[in-house]
Amino acid sequence: MMLRIQKYDLDVIYVPGRDMLLADTLSRAYLPESTPVEAELETVNMVQHLPISSDRLHDIRSATEKDTTLQLLIKTMSQRWPKDKSQVPSEIRPYFSLQGELSHQDGIVFRGERAVIPDKLRSDITGRLHSSHLGVEGCLRRARECVYWLGMNDQIKTYIAKCDICRSMDNKQQKETLMSHEVPSRPWAKVGTDLFVFDNKNYLITVDYWSNFWEIDYLIDTKSTTVIKKLKAHFARQGIPDSVMSDNGPQYASQDFQKFCELWGFQHVTSSPGYPQSNGKAESAVKTAKRLLMKAKAAGQDPYLAILDHRNTPSQGLDSSPAQRLLSRRTKTLLPEVVQVSQKLKNRQQRQGTYYNKSARDLDTLATGDCVRIQPLPPNAVWRLGRVLKPVDGRSYEVQLQSGSVIRRNRRHLRRAPGVTFSDPLDMEISIPSQPQAVRPEPAESVPVPHRIASEHTPRDTGGGDTPVTTRAGRTVV
Numbered sequence: 001m002m003l004r005i006q007k008y009d010l011d012v013i014y015v016p017g018r019d020m021l022l023a024d025t026l027s028r029a030y031l032p033e034s035t036p037v038e039a040e041l042e043t044v045n046m047v048q049h050l051p052i053s054s055d056r057l058h059d060i061r062s063a064t065e066k067d068t069t070l071q072l073l074i075k076t077m078s079q080r081w082p083k084d085k086s087q088v089p090s091e092i093r094p095y096f097s098l099q100g101e102l103s104h105q106d107g108i109v110f111r112g113e114r115a116v117i118p119d120k121l122r123s124d125i126t127g128r129l130h131s132s133h134l135g136v137e138g139c140l141r142r143a144r145e146c147v148y149w150l151g152m153n154d155q156i157k158t159y160i161a162k163c164d165i166c167r168s169m170d171n172k173q174q175k176e177t178l179m180s181h182e183v184p185s186r187p188w189a190k191v192g193t194d195l196f197v198f199d200n201k202n203y204l205i206t207v208d209y210w211s212n213f214w215e216i217d218y219l220i221d222t223k224s225t226t227v228i229k230k231l232k233a234h235f236a237r238q239g240i241p242d243s244v245m246s247d248n249g250p251q252y253a254s255q256d257f258q259k260f261c262e263l264w265g266f267q268h269v270t271s272s273p274g275y276p277q278s279n280g281k282a283e284s285a286v287k288t289a290k291r292l293l294m295k296a297k298a299a300g301q302d303p304y305l306a307i308l309d310h311r312n313t314p315s316q317g318l319d320s321s322p323a324q325r326l327l328s329r330r331t332k333t334l335l336p337e338v339v340q341v342s343q344k345l346k347n348r349q350q351r352q353g354t355y356y357n358k359s360a361r362d363l364d365t366l367a368t369g370d371c372v373r374i375q376p377l378p379p380n381a382v383w384r385l386g387r388v389l390k391p392v393d394g395r396s397y398e399v400q401l402q403s404g405s406v407i408r409r410n411r412r413h414l415r416r417a418p419g420v421t422f423s424d425p426l427d428m429e430i431s432i433p434s435q436p437q438a439v440r441p442e443p444a445e446s447v448p449v450p451h452r453i454a455s456e457h458t459p460r461d462t463g464g465g466d467t468p469v470t471t472r473a474g475r476t477v478v
Contacts, residue, residue: 246270
């Protein structure tokens with residue numbers, strides 16, 4: 001039951017059971033004895049509130065008059081929209097769901113407070129929005145303040161994706177999921193090697209992938225022949241490995257090292273330039289060795305004792321030391337056989353990959369002929385344009401630059417260049433001065449020599465026609 005109550009010359013309706021009073025709509029009508037007050041109307045000129053210059057507004061107005069779609073839209077708004085979407089002309093049917101936000105004034109169509117841009121001016125407006133080369137989100141925020149057209153977000157994103165200036169100075173791509181090296185079946189089957197500097201002296205480190213046992217050698221110089229002599233000494237003691245992993249340093253890219261590989265019958269696997277992660281075993285060994293040497297020097301202790309303790313300390317998760325895994329013994333205690341750790345190594349790799357992959361994703365595979373942008377390496381400062389020649393393995397490619405030179409890069413260093421053809425003169429050579437760094441120089445970018453496997457991750461393929469080589473230790477290497 002509802003009760004009508006007269007209070008202060010206003011009718012209100014009281015609904016029992018509810019703690020509220022509802023104003024009667026009819027009570028707002030003028031009373032007969034009252035004098036109607038003339039209503040005041042205020043006209044809002046939406047054009048004056050647009051953050052667009054008068055010249056640009058004139059261009060939008062003129063283009064709107066010549067745009068048949070927008071003229072049909074204005075006519076439909078003036079005559080009221082049909083109730084059924086199927087009765088709306090196909091040209092303006094996408095606007096049907098926006099009819100409550102659409103209006104027109106002074107020859108310009110508005111969606112809310114934003115001007116609807118005719119098709120003829122959209123490319124020009126997009127270029128003006130990106131004139132300062134802001135990122136995608138920045139340009140979209142600018143656009144959403146004053147302009148609108150169907151598919152605006154996608155068109156702006158596509159335009160920025162093809163911007164040569166932005167792509168040549170892009171950020172690094174995120175890391176891909178971890179691709180671990182295959183665990184060798186025996187000790188010293190696969191070794192990694194690298195050079196490092198400590199206390200202004202050059203050293204060579206050689207590490208076994210199976211046992212994580214590493215050797216340090218002082219180098220009187222960094223010539224390739226000096227490095228080869230040190231490696232020969234290790235191979236004479238431990239045997240010739242199946243494969244040797246290294247970076248593309250000049251010591252490993254020389255003709256002398258090529259002959260060494262051929263004569264001693266092992267395969268040389270190199271990492272992609274600028275991607276030391278693929279030679280991670282040697283890089284990790286360098287980090288551990290440097291830390292031991294620095295601590296021994298600070299404590300005034302013999303560094304060889306520190307190295308000895310490290311070799312005889314059980315590795316976490318393996319319950320055996322590097323010396324046990326490689327030499328089958330620890331100090332003077334002999335073990336009857338080689339410690340079986342292959343499954344434990346695989347379990348540890350799987351555990352590392354699980355944590356690493358939480359913030360990683362795989363990039364799509366590139367095909368021959370794809371145009372790409374190449375992440376700059378010192379001293380370059382811009383992403384150069386290139387064309388994929390062929391894949392070297394799953395994550396390494398040979399890429400041709402516009403200058404004609406061919407380089408090798410990891411997939412993480414290559415970003416797709418949509419809408420760009422290789423013939424376009426877009427390879428901007430912009431040099432930005434950088435401070436010299438006291439690091440070992442990298443060789444000139446070139447295609448890997450034929451004797452080496454240009455791969456970071458793939459295991460050795462023993463199914464080829466290589467000639468078997470018998471070592472002095474009596475072991476046959478294919």
